Amino acid sequence: MSNPIRSKAAPTSPQQEDLASLAHVPIWLFVLLFLLTFWGMYYFDQNSGWFNVQVYTPYRSVAELKLYQPPAGGGNERGKAVYENICALCHNVDGMGKPNQAPPLVGSEWVLGSPTRMARIPLAGLAGPITIKGVEWNLAMPAMGAALSDDDLSAVLTYMRQSWGNKASAITPEQVKAVRAELSGRSQPFTSDQLQQIP
Amino acid sequence: MNYGPLVFLAAFLALSGSWVGFVVAPNFQLSTLQETNTIGAGVTYPLGRPGLAQQGLQVYRANGCVSCHSQMVVQERTMCEVSLTDFGTNFVAVESALRGINSNYNAQVINELKKSLPKTIVFDTTKQKADATVKLINQAGAKAQVVVTPSGSDIARGWGRRRSVAEDYLYDDPVMLGGLRVGPDLANLGSRLPDVNWHLRHLYAPQTEIANSTMPPYRFLFETRKIGSVPVAEPLNLPSGLVPTGYEVVPKPEAVALAQYLVSLRADVQLYSTPFSTPPAASGSGSGISSNAPAVK
Amino acid sequence: MSQKKSSPPKGGPRTVEAGYHSPPSWVFPLLSLVAGGIVWLVISSGFGMVASIKFHSAGFLADFEWLTYGRVRAAGSTAFIYGFCIPAATAFALCQFASLSRSRLPLPGLVLIGTVFWNLGVLVGVGGILGGDLSGFDHLELPGYSLPILFTGFLALGVWGCLALHQRENSGLEIEHWFSLAALFWFAWILTTATLLLHTFPLRGVAQSIVSWWFTGNLTVVWMGLAGLGAVLSLVRKSTTVVNRNLGLFIFWTLLLFGSWVGIPAAAPVPAWMPVLSKVFTALLLVPVLGVFVLLARSRFRFIDGQGSGFAKLSAVMFVVFGLILSISAFFGFEKLTQFTWFNIALEQLGSYGFFGFALFAVIYSEVPHFSGFAWPFPKLIKAHLALGAIGLILAVLPLMAAGLVQGLDMSNPTVTMVDVARNTLKFLRPATLGELFIGIGHLLFLVNISFLVANFARRKATVLMARLHFPGAAEVQS
Numbered sequence: 019m020s021n022p023i024r025s026k027a028a029p030t031s032p033q034q035e036d037l038a039s040l041a042h043v044p045i046w047l048f049v050l051l052f053l054l055t056f057w058g059m060y061y062f063d064q065n066s067g068w069f070n071v072q073v074y075t076p077y078r079s080v081a082e083l084k085l086y087q088p089p090a091g092g093g094n095e096r097g098k099a100v101y102e103n104i105c106a107l108c109h110n111v112d113g114m115g116k117p118n119q120a121p122p123l124v125g126s127e128w129v130l131g132s133p134t135r136m137a138r139i140p141l142a143g144l145a146g147p148i149t150i151k152g153v154e155w156n157l158a159m160p161a162m163g164a165a166l167s168d169d170d171l172s173a174v175l176t177y178m179r180q181s182w183g184n185k186a187s188a189i190t191p192e193q194v195k196a197v198r199a200e201l202s203g204r205s206q207p208f209t210s211d212q213l214q215q216i217p
Numbered sequence: 218m219n220y221g222p223l224v225f226l227a228a229f230l231a232l233s234g235s236w237v238g239f240v241v242a243p244n245f246q247l248s249t250l251q252e253t254n255t256i257g258a259g260v261t262y263p264l265g266r267p268g269l270a271q272q273g274l275q276v277y278r279a280n281g282c283v284s285c286h287s288q289m290v291v292q293e294r295t296m297c298e299v300s301l302t303d304f305g306t307n308f309v310a311v312e313s314a315l316r317g318i319n320s321n322y323n324a325q326v327i328n329e330l331k332k333s334l335p336k337t338i339v340f341d342t343t344k345q346k347a348d349a350t351v352k353l354i355n356q357a358g359a360k361a362q363v364v365v366t367p368s369g370s371d372i373a374r375g376w377g378r379r380r381s382v383a384e385d386y387l388y389d390d391p392v393m394l395g396g397l398r399v400g401p402d403l404a405n406l407g408s409r410l411p412d413v414n415w416h417l418r419h420l421y422a423p424q425t426e427i428a429n430s431t432m433p434p435y436r437f438l439f440e441t442r443k444i445g446s447v448p449v450a451e452p453l454n455l456p457s458g459l460v461p462t463g464y465e466v467v468p469k470p471e472a473v474a475l476a477q478y479l480v481s482l483r484a485d486v487q488l489y490s491t492p493f494s495t496p497p498a499a500s501g502s503g504s505g506i507s508s509n510a511p512a513v514k
Numbered sequence: 515m516s517q518k519k520s521s522p523p524k525g526g527p528r529t530v531e532a533g534y535h536s537p538p539s540w541v542f543p544l545l546s547l548v549a550g551g552i553v554w555l556v557i558s559s560g561f562g563m564v565a566s567i568k569f570h571s572a573g574f575l576a577d578f579e580w581l582t583y584g585r586v587r588a589a590g591s592t593a594f595i596y597g598f599c600i601p602a603a604t605a606f607a608l609c610q611f612a613s614l615s616r617s618r619l620p621l622p623g624l625v626l627i628g629t630v631f632w633n634l635g636v637l638v639g640v641g642g643i644l645g646g647d648l649s650g651f652d653h654l655e656l657p658g659y660s661l662p663i664l665f666t667g668f669l670a671l672g673v674w675g676c677l678a679l680h681q682r683e684n685s686g687l688e689i690e691h692w693f694s695l696a697a698l699f700w701f702a703w704i705l706t707t708a709t710l711l712l713h714t715f716p717l718r719g720v721a722q723s724i725v726s727w728w729f730t731g732n733l734t735v736v737w738m739g740l741a742g743l744g745a746v747l748s749l750v751r752k753s754t755t756v757v758n759r760n761l762g763l764f765i766f767w768t769l770l771l772f773g774s775w776v777g778i779p780a781a782a783p784v785p786a787w788m789p790v791l792s793k794v795f796t797a798l799l800l801v802p803v804l805g806v807f808v809l810l811a812r813s814r815f816r817f818i819d820g821q822g823s824g825f826a827k828l829s830a831v832m833f834v835v836f837g838l839i840l841s842i843s844a845f846f847g848f849e850k851l852t853q854f855t856w857f858n859i860a861l862e863q864l865g866s867y868g869f870f871g872f873a874l875f876a877v878i879y880s881e882v883p884h885f886s887g888f889a890w891p892f893p894k895l896i897k898a899h900l901a902l903g904a905i906g907l908i909l910a911v912l913p914l915m916a917a918g919l920v921q922g923l924d925m926s927n928p929t930v931t932m933v934d935v936a937r938n939t940l941k942f943l944r945p946a947t948l949g950e951l952f953i954g955i956g957h958l959l960f961l962v963n964i965s966f967l968v969a970n971f972a973r974r975k976a977t978v979l980m981a982r983l984h985f986p987g988a989a990e991v992q993s
Contacts, residue, residue, distance in 0.1 A: 280582045
């Protein structure tokens with residue numbers, strides 16, 4: 019014994035075998051492989067969304083995902099989404115306001131009145147006492163809408179003027195743009211009296 | 218024939234396939250994600266976490282919180298409902314439309330329904346059927362809308378409004394999704410429990426905030442010291458008996474950072490890949506997250 | 515290597531005083547690589563016990579920052595995988611390659627360097643984890659700074675393995691050599707990828723998690739499958755009438771092709787194609803698993819007589835069970851019940867301990883006497899280890915699987931609070947802790963055996979060295 023390592027037999031020379039002896043793999047294993055592969059391809063086709071980056075389970079295709087999207091157009095969907103994301107925190111989802119946080123928007127003369135007057139409130143903010151539907155409120159609202167685009171702001175203002183039973187004219191992005199241009203440079207919030215003077 | 222090289226080549230190709238598929242391809246697809254404007258609201262999402270919360274992420278990592286908490290919400294299906302928002306004026310037309318939807322709608326039921334709008338008139342249906350119903354109602358002069366609600370047990374537990382998607386983790390490093398839920402999912406913890414002090418008390422003594430909780434205390438993130446020994450202190454407001462009299466418990470910076478991180482966990486805005494809609498207002502408690510947070514004392 | 519294996523040396527050191535031949539110089543480093551692995555194995559079960567007890571009393575050791583559940587669990591799993599599994603499997607592969615050649619192998623120092631660096635890396639890594647530097651990635655909890663040390667060590671071992679393989683006498687390779695070689699190669703690949711993309715140049719966002727899942731899947735299915743089957747198949751008694759080579763290659767290739775895509779959970783917050791693709795390939799894993807079953811059935815589950823054959827049998831059975839559960843559960847939406855539960859932890863334990871750990875125990879018990887030239891000092895402890903390991907595994911895995919199913923049912927019912935979900939699993943975790951204890955005691959017995967064997971080996975080596983110093987002429991007798 020020249021080596022403590024157990025001397026192992028030389029491998030049965032594999033050169034003599036060739037790939038043709040794949041017959042040693044049971045045939046049913048190949049059948050299973052093909053069946054599973056077929057199932058796999060079908061399953062992938064049905065569920066994967068074909069590599070689309072937007073499609074997540076439980077959606078199975080781009081078409082299905084598209085079906086569930088909120089309806090485009092009609093301005094109000096956009097306004098509703100902005101409202102619920104930003105305004106509803108204080109004014110509540112139903113526009114009824116919250117005590118000690120924000121006055122109601124439903125039936126409010128400030129909401130239903132002049133568009134240019136209403137647009138000033140989110141663009142510059144509002145502070146100090148203000149009377150709404152005969153009730154006096156004394157709170158401060160920051161310029162919540164200043165960061166919104168003209169399109170988003172006009173949509174949300176229109177939503178407020180036309181929801182929960184409110185019926186007033188829509189506000190266009192052009193109107194918002196004009197008001198925003200007038201207010202450029204203003205850092206102070208409006209007061210009730212200042213707003214009264216806006217036509 | 219010596220087919221050693223052939224075996225090697227086949228093995229190499231098989232392995233590099235998965236490398237291309239699950240390392241290279243996802244990287245190309247997901248690493249280039251940008252902040253997007255959310256649907257409708259035009260809010261930029263996601264924004265990075267505030268600095269203190271980012272430090273908190275490292276505390277979360279260092280203590281292996283990921284061993285027991287996941288941060289991904291599962292959505293099993295998407296449900297559609299139809300909500301009647303405005304009855305309009307043509308009672309007969311609307312009545313016949315409603316009968317077409319459900320034969321149980323007789324005049325009495327409809328009169329009841331009319332008083333408490335908005336009201337869900339079709340539950341748990343497909344988007345196609347919901348759209349068809351809305352069209353039918355609108356033709357009758359009333360107004361209805363489709364409410365799209367993600368559903369699943371995670372969402373029923375109030376762990377989120379929708380499933381988690383890749384955008385939710387864009388600025389986290391490391392991303393710790395977790396695979397075991399010994400405790401609840403934390404993907405939207407900040408929406409359920411936004412109070413930093415609650416988290417601090419819970420970290421110090423979990424059982425004071427959630428009875429019978431199996432979570433271990435993390436008292437080493439806090440300092441117990443004599444009242445008055447250090448001038449500025451924001452001690453925890455703990456139940457009596459936990460701290461000896463004359464002493465106060467003050468969170469270390471790590472604890473504050475961790476609590477800020479937990480509060481910053483929010484992933485519930487609407488993206489293109491996760492459509493949902495808020496039910497129409499005035500139905501009361503129907504909107505938003507039905508909070509299923511653990512009982513808070 | 516076939517029939518001769520069935521006649522291993524029985525009892526007592528093979529070397530007789532009169533005709534002692536000193537083993538080649540690479541034997542001692544390889545032996546110490548294995549022994550170091552067993553030390554880490556004992557450490558890992560210690561951490562495992564601490565982590566397990568923490569589940570029954572949340573306050574247990576809670577005031578030590580370096581012993582939080584998260585850190586202890588990570589340290590335990592790291593000590594098991596990186597401390598024991600990888601060095602032991604690599605040592606076995608190197609031993610396999612070295613035994614293909616009868617000539618003196620070059621550069622034995624590489625093995626020593628590899629052993630030292632690898633163990634240093636694990637030490638730094640586990641220390642770092644306890645210190646709070648764990649990475650947060652499952653199965654790769656090691657801090658970034660310990661990975662280059664580990665990589666250096668692995669490179670040294672791998673290069674030496676290739677050199678040994680290059681010197682083999684017969685150009686053909688047995689199927690188990692293909693398994694071991696591919697395991698070495700693929701481990702280097704996945705470790706490099708994960709290190710670069712998770713630590714050196716971390717990817718953005720959830721792409722990190724995908725790489726981490728890919729790494730975990732490839733480590734626990736492909737690498738463990740290859741290295742473990744390489745070990746088990748080397749102990750299967752080959753029948754002369756049935757040529758299993760082609761079936762072996764079929765298993766080899768399908769395991770690589772399908773197994774390397776396993777691991778992305780259905781709930782992952784990534785586009786649908788990734789979990790769907792992963793699920794399809796998990797189901798396809800059924801083919802190689804049944805292939806292994808056929809191969810074992812053809813040789814009638816007969817293993818070469820050796821002290822590790824009990825472990826080898828268990829390991830082979832566990833592979834088939836593990837593979838069947840893994841692949842079949844992909845079909846029926848089973849993951850909706852088991853995701854985020856203990857079931858997956860139990861399944862992983864079945865694979866990485868029941869199959870892979872036992873495969874390593876089998877080859878260590880069978881092969882170490884051959885290549886060291888020393889028999890196990892306490893053969894009875896091997897039987898005790900086998901019994902403790904088998905009982906411990908059953909106690910650890912079955913209750914955890916039950917816990918997972920209960921947990922999954924509870925979680926799918928939103929009216930059960932999470933506190934109750936967690937409480938309802940506790941009664942299952944108790945027997946699991948007992949199982950961990952049995953497993954840990956078994957590891958201690960293993961450590962006792964290997965320590966005495968290494969001591970015998972070292973004593974002999976020292977004697978020979980002394981003799982060589984005093985009578986330089988006598989050294990020429992050797993090898």
